[in-house]
Amino acid sequence: MYDLRPETPADMPEVEALLDLCFAPGRTALSSYRLREGVDPVGPLCLTLRNEFGVLVGAIRYWPVQIGGQPVLLLGPVAVHPTTQGEGLGGLLMRESLNRATGMGWSRVMLVGDLPYYQRFGFNKLEDVEMPPPTNPDRVLGIELVPGAWAGIRGTVERAIDPQAQSGPDAPRHSG
Numbered sequence: 001m002y003d004l005r006p007e008t009p010a011d012m013p014e015v016e017a018l019l020d021l022c023f024a025p026g027r028t029a030l031s032s033y034r035l036r037e038g039v040d041p042v043g044p045l046c047l048t049l050r051n052e053f054g055v056l057v058g059a060i061r062y063w064p065v066q067i068g069g070q071p072v073l074l075l076g077p078v079a080v081h082p083t084t085q086g087e088g089l090g091g092l093l094m095r096e097s098l099n100r101a102t103g104m105g106w107s108r109v110m111l112v113g114d115l116p117y118y119q120r121f122g123f124n125k126l127e128d129v130e131m132p133p134p135t136n137p138d139r140v141l142g143i144e145l146v147p148g149a150w151a152g153i154r155g156t157v158e159r160a161i162d163p164q165a166q167s168g169p170d171a172p173r174h175s176g
Ligand SMILES: CC(C)(COP(=O)(O)OP(=O)(O)OC[C@H]1O[C@@H](n2cnc3c(N)ncnc32)[C@H](O)[C@@H]1OP(=O)(O)O)[C@@H](O)C(=O)NCCC(=O)NCCS
Pocket: 022, 023, 078, 079, 080, 081, 084, 085, 086, 087, 088, 089, 090, 091, 092, 112, 113, 114, 116, 117
């Protein structure tokens, strides 16, 4: 039995330790971390997964970014403890958070990662979107939560400095 719930400030040390365990040293030097600096994550989409003993086994986080002034969700990092990898927990975190993002009114999500893993959730390579260097363009992936949401979105990914973009979605159904 697993307990999935939004990350709280009390979870942060454990989540950071899990990320340190799952990623190579120097992860915070990646360009995606520059896009997150000084920007609040999207709280309701940052999820923790604990086992029946309360041990943190997985986590996922999201930040707002923008491309050409349009709001985009940046997925990541996502990590599952090495002892529980391959049991579908990564898939659970991905699907649950993407469902919640859709429910919040977000229309497009991007990430930097391995297409062979993320294509099972519907991600494809984004041809017209550039991450700040150094990023392998083949790893810049996106998914539409609303059909056509990536049409015409092109350019460099930038920090979400617009409070409207930070608060989230661009879809009209978003109320807040
Ligand atoms: C990537 C990660 C979150 C997946 O979590 P998980 O719980 O193991 O994933 P699931 O159990 O849902 O899926 C496992 C499947 O994904 C595959 N997979 C995992 N990572 C993969 C990758 N980088 N590329 C291709 N396939 C991958 C596994 O081989 C397995 O395939 P199978 O279903 O054919 O057996 C986890 O492996 C992890 O934390 N890795 C280290 C951190 C990391 O790389 N995060 C992603 C950044 S790009």
